[in-house]
Amino acid sequence: MTGDIWVILPLICLIGGAFAVYLVARFVTGRNDCLAAFTAAIFAAALGTLALLRFMTPGTEHLPTWGRFGPGEAFLRAEPGALVIAGVALGLGLLVALYSGHYLTLDRRYETYYPLLLLLATGLVGMVLAADLFNLYLFCELMSISAYVLVGFRRRTQTAIEASFKYLMMGSVGTVIFLLGISFIYRETGQLVLPPPSSPPLGGREGGMGAPGPWTRAGIACIVTGLGVKSAIVPLHTWLPDAHGRAPSSVSAMLSGVIVQSALYTLLKVSLGLGLPAHSLGTLLIVLSLFNMTVGNGMALVQTHTKRLLAYSTVAQVGYLMLTMGIGLRYGLVGAIQAGFFLIIVQALMKGLAFLSKGVSHFYLDATTINQLHGTAARLPLVAVCFTVALGGLAAIPPLAGFTGKWFVVTNGLRSSDALGLVGLIVLLLNSLLGLGYYLPLIGALFAPPPIRHARRFRISPWMVVPLIVMGALVIAVGLYPGPWLDWTSEASVYLLELGK
Amino acid sequence: MNTETIWLLTTLGAPLAMALILVLLRGRAVRAAGWLAGAAALFSLVSAFALLPALQRGDAPTFAMDWVPAANIRLELRADWLAFPFLLTEASVTLLAVVYAWGYHHLDERSPVFYALLMLFAVGMAGTTLANSMFLFYVFWELMLVASCALIAAWGEGSQRRAVALKYFIFTHLGSLMVLVGLLVLYDAAGSDSFSALQSGLELTPTLVTTVTVLFIIGFCVKMAIFPVHLWLPDAHAVAPMPVTIMLAAAMLGMGTYGVLRFPLSIFSMEQMAPFAVPMMVAGIVSEIYGALMALAERDVKRIVAYSSVSQMGYILFGLGTLTYEGIAGATLHVVFHAIVKALLFMGIGLIIHATGRRRITELGGLRGAMPLTAFCTIVGALAIAGVPPLCIFDSEWMIFAGGFRTPQLGLAILSLFGSLLTVAYALWFVGRVFFGPRPPELTVERPHWAMVAPTVLLTILALVEGLVPAPVFAWVNQALAMILGGNW
Numbered sequence: 001m002t003g004d005i006w007v008i009l010p011l012i013c014l015i016g017g018a019f020a021v022y023l024v025a026r027f028v029t030g031r032n033d034c035l036a037a038f039t040a041a042i043f044a045a046a047l048g049t050l051a052l053l054r055f056m057t058p059g060t061e062h063l064p065t066w067g068r069f070g071p072g073e074a075f076l077r078a079e080p081g082a083l084v085i086a087g088v089a090l091g092l093g094l095l096v097a098l099y100s101g102h103y104l105t106l107d108r109r110y111e112t113y114y115p116l117l118l119l120l121a122t123g124l125v126g127m128v129l130a131a132d133l134f135n136l137y138l139f140c141e142l143m144s145i146s147a148y149v150l151v152g153f154r155r156r157t158q159t160a161i162e163a164s165f166k167y168l169m170m171g172s173v174g175t176v177i178f179l180l181g182i183s184f185i186y187r188e189t190g191q192l193v194l195p196p197p198s199s200p201p202l203g204g205r206e207g208g209m210g211a212p213g214p215w216t217r218a219g220i221a222c223i224v225t226g227l228g229v230k231s232a233i234v235p236l237h238t239w240l241p242d243a244h245g246r247a248p249s250s251v252s253a254m255l256s257g258v259i260v261q262s263a264l265y266t267l268l269k270v271s272l273g274l275g276l277p278a279h280s281l282g283t284l285l286i287v288l289s290l291f292n293m294t295v296g297n298g299m300a301l302v303q304t305h306t307k308r309l310l311a312y313s314t315v316a317q318v319g320y321l322m323l324t325m326g327i328g329l330r331y332g333l334v335g336a337i338q339a340g341f342f343l344i345i346v347q348a349l350m351k352g353l354a355f356l357s358k359g360v361s362h363f364y365l366d367a368t369t370i371n372q373l374h375g376t377a378a379r380l381p382l383v384a385v386c387f388t389v390a391l392g393g394l395a396a397i398p399p400l401a402g403f404t405g406k407w408f409v410v411t412n413g414l415r416s417s418d419a420l421g422l423v424g425l426i427v428l429l430l431n432s433l434l435g436l437g438y439y440l441p442l443i444g445a446l447f448a449p450p451p452i453r454h455a456r457r458f459r460i461s462p463w464m465v466v467p468l469i470v471m472g473a474l475v476i477a478v479g480l481y482p483g484p485w486l487d488w489t490s491e492a493s494v495y496l497l498e499l500g501k
Numbered sequence: 502m503n504t505e506t507i508w509l510l511t512t513l514g515a516p517l518a519m520a521l522i523l524v525l526l527r528g529r530a531v532r533a534a535g536w537l538a539g540a541a542a543l544f545s546l547v548s549a550f551a552l553l554p555a556l557q558r559g560d561a562p563t564f565a566m567d568w569v570p571a572a573n574i575r576l577e578l579r580a581d582w583l584a585f586p587f588l589l590t591e592a593s594v595t596l597l598a599v600v601y602a603w604g605y606h607h608l609d610e611r612s613p614v615f616y617a618l619l620m621l622f623a624v625g626m627a628g629t630t631l632a633n634s635m636f637l638f639y640v641f642w643e644l645m646l647v648a649s650c651a652l653i654a655a656w657g658e659g660s661q662r663r664a665v666a667l668k669y670f671i672f673t674h675l676g677s678l679m680v681l682v683g684l685l686v687l688y689d690a691a692g693s694d695s696f697s698a699l700q701s702g703l704e705l706t707p708t709l710v711t712t713v714t715v716l717f718i719i720g721f722c723v724k725m726a727i728f729p730v731h732l733w734l735p736d737a738h739a740v741a742p743m744p745v746t747i748m749l750a751a752a753m754l755g756m757g758t759y760g761v762l763r764f765p766l767s768i769f770s771m772e773q774m775a776p777f778a779v780p781m782m783v784a785g786i787v788s789e790i791y792g793a794l795m796a797l798a799e800r801d802v803k804r805i806v807a808y809s810s811v812s813q814m815g816y817i818l819f820g821l822g823t824l825t826y827e828g829i830a831g832a833t834l835h836v837v838f839h840a841i842v843k844a845l846l847f848m849g850i851g852l853i854i855h856a857t858g859r860r861r862i863t864e865l866g867g868l869r870g871a872m873p874l875t876a877f878c879t880i881v882g883a884l885a886i887a888g889v890p891p892l893c894i895f896d897s898e899w900m901i902f903a904g905g906f907r908t909p910q911l912g913l914a915i916l917s918l919f920g921s922l923l924t925v926a927y928a929l930w931f932v933g934r935v936f937f938g939p940r941p942p943e944l945t946v947e948r949p950h951w952a953m954v955a956p957t958v959l960l961t962i963l964a965l966v967e968g969l970v971p972a973p974v975f976a977w978v979n980q981a982l983a984m985i986l987g988g989n990w
Contacts, residue, residue: 335572392647397643397647398639398640398643398644399640399644403640403643407636407639407685408572410681410682410685411572411685411688411689414685414686414689415689429678429681429682432678433671433674433675433678436670436671436674437667437671440666440667440670440671441663441667444654444663444666444667447654447655448663481568481569482569482572483568483569483570483571486569486571486572487571490571
């Protein structure tokens with residue numbers, strides 16, 4: 001087991017941190033705020049090691065890898081795309097951990113919550129970094145199982161248990177199909193390592209030497225289906241509204257903000273690495289994205305529960321992401337893929353902020369439905385403003401980050417050379433109009449007069465204020481000044497496109 | 502950075518900075534908010550005027566910097582002759598609306614936010630006229646919508662205000678999306694989002710030219726509230742608080758005209774635009790007649806004047822559709838003059854509503870004795886909108902009709918001329934019902950606030966003066982047209 005030690009450091013940090021937090025909770029202090037601060041410090045340390053990895057090993061010619069070096073046996077490979085997603089996930093995790101420092105005061109069992117949060121992040125980071133199918137599967141399972149438990153964390157609530165169970169059932173079927181696909185591929189090729197861009201893909205190249213055989217084709221289909229469940233591709237999305245709508249808001253922020261998007265990225269990476277032609281994968285994604293956008297927005301229009309509404313809007317947002325990635329792969333447009341990575345960053349910020357704001361209003365006002373949010377502006381002004389920024393961003397109102405993201409998607413998408421891409425863009429524009437139908441009433445509800453006269457104004461705990469303000473400022477800043485964020489994603493997009501060549 | 506660039510930045514920056522200051526001060530600046538906003542609006546207007554010498558020298562004050570180099574997005578502001586009349590209209594209307602709000606708006610702890618949103622609304626409009634790159638143009642274009650929508654949703658009158666705000670947002674956003682698609686196609690063709698790249702010629706296929714023009718015209722017509730995409734206007738105008746209504750009707754509707762002038766008309770040649778002439782003229786006439794008929798049928802005084810905007814925008818679209826020098830010049834001039842008259846009419850109505858507490862025309866009457874000054878001003882406004890010489894709208898209507906008679910479609914020109922009879926009908930009918938006839942016995946009248954009367958009187962004088970001496974404004978508009986039409990007329 002050798003290689004660039006930097007690659008494994010973030011994972012060691014997170015896993016070790018998970019155990020350390022558990023031990024501290026059991027034997028030193030069970031106080032929520034201490035544990036939250038400790039967890040946040042671990043996230044910060046992991047982010048630091050990730051930054052080290054980025055700066056110690058520059059350049060894409062020799063991707064830093066870690067593992068056993070037999071004939072192509074890598075364990076982890078620090079691809080640029082994986083670094084972007086891991087960075088976003090750890091940043092969001094840090095803020096969520098801080099937020100939980102007050103959000104969870106009414107719950108107990110902190111000794112399981114924080115380790116699970118860290119394991120969730122471990123699974124995610126491992127999944128995007130993994131360079132062979134077996135480890136990828138393991139990390140994916142680690143991420144999913146932590147997510148199942150976290151969704152059902154409030155085990156006294158029946159709906160949460162139901163949602164968790166449904167998520168568990170659908171998620172397990174997804175991973176089983178994924179595993180089946182891996183075994184098909186192993187049967188035919190005898191290996192599991194996803195090759196780096198310059199070498200031929202694992203399953204062979206269509207029409208070239210060693211074209212993919214029937215087992216590999218079946219395997220790719222299984223893997224796309226299995227990961228499709230995780231990334232909530234319609235019609236495999238039905239678990240999402242329940243899981244994201246019933247989980248504690250801090251968990252929903254992670255699930256909606258990065259988990260789904262990272263599963264989609266993994267789907268792209270794996271299927272391209274196995275030799276699925278970029279053109280076919282792009283076509284598939286564009287066609288499916290039409291359903292994701294329309295179903296997500298259409299269903300969100302009829303929701304009365306705020307979190308369920310936000311969950312359906314995640315389905316739609318994933319659709320936007322699929323569309324731009326699909327256009328990029330189908331027509332070989334680097335810009336569109338870059339817009340996709342930019343959307344991943346932006347969605348993490350906006351979705352995270354929306355769920356966290358919702359969580360604060362639930363914590364202080366016990367607001368679950370949209371009608372119960374009336375008067376939030378009078379009682380929790382900061383939350384109303386942050387929630388509005390998040391929703392405005394999701395509705396793509398300039399100059400917020402969501403608008404800038406969609407601008408990049410559409411400007412790059414216009415270069416698509418035939419009608420399918422343009423149809424996708426038209427559906428996207430119509431959908432953003434549809435989205436206004438639920439985002440604006442939600443904003444309206446926040447600023448409506450409170451149901452009772454002379455409602456008390458609450459002081460929000462600083463544990464919650466800091467993440468809200470940081471994310472709200474970022475949504476505005478990324479929208480106004482997207483340059484550096486766009487630069488951050490340029491390597492990743494070139495890499496992903498190279499994989500498909 | 503020279504002096505002109507600084508004036509250019511302060512035109513936008515003064516209201517923007519004031520909006521931020523007011524939001525930060527919030528409860529601490531309840532009394533001062535109106536004055537502060539007024540000062541910022543005045544400063545913005547003075548800055549706009551300060552751009553005039555540079556323009557007359559033949560310069561165009563410009564501010565440019567790279568924003569997102571990776572995506573070729575630039576931050577460019579530029580004041581040219583085409584933008585100037587619109588900028589000036591917008592800045593003046595904002596100042597007058599803010600002054601009017603001193604009397605109209607009831608002060609409470611949310612007042613600073615009210616004035617801050619008025620300022621943002623003004624920034625949106627000023628930015629739309631000054632933006633010289635597409636991304637920035639769209640950002641300001643939507644800011645205009647977001648700020649006005651928030652004002653309607655939070656300070657609107659009546660229980661329906663949130664539903665009305667939603668309808669207004671979604672309707673206008675539909676138009677914005679069409680504009681956005683047009684912009685993106687141009688961006689794709691030009692390779693840069695700067696407008697300067699558009700002026701240097703574009704290579705677009707005829708189908709694409711048609712598509713883009715249709716998208717732009719429909720998109721901007723939503724903002725202009727042309728029949729049948731006018732549906733947002735009567736509700737939004739009727740529900741919005743009066744200062745917001747004044748800014749919506751007098752300044753924001755003009756932005757649609759600016760868009761048509763800036764995009765399809767200045768980018769494409771007259772030959773490329775020719776197929777759209779008749780549809781635009783027909784849509785203009787339909788809107789003109791429909792708006793006037795609806796104004797006759799309405800019973801709510803504010804909605805009557807709101808429908809008159811639909812009708813007046815019909816004139817403007819007709820003028821643009823003639824594609825002649827007279828028609829386009831008349832349409833541009835009409836934007837400025839309509840702003841004066843429409844602001845005057847809404848201010849007059851605001852005075853009446855404020856003094857009597859009533860809005861239904863059947864419950865009003867005989868007010869000429871009780872409110873002589875208001876009656877005089879409103880009657881001047883009504884006569885002006887009816888196109889009576891020597892008030893200002895007469896001049897611009899004259900030019901629009903003259904443009905109509907220069908086209909081969911004489912039938913349409915005659916139709917639009919006769920359509921204007923209906924305008925006279927609703928204007929006179931309205932004045933007669935409100936100010937003449939018997940006064941309902943229980944109708945009491947309160948003394949109006951000076952801050953509401955002063956801008957009304959000022960606009961009355963302006964309506965008269967502009968009608969008699971249209972030359973300065975006309976000279977500016979002329980310069981703008983020289984830009985679009987290339988001086989071939």
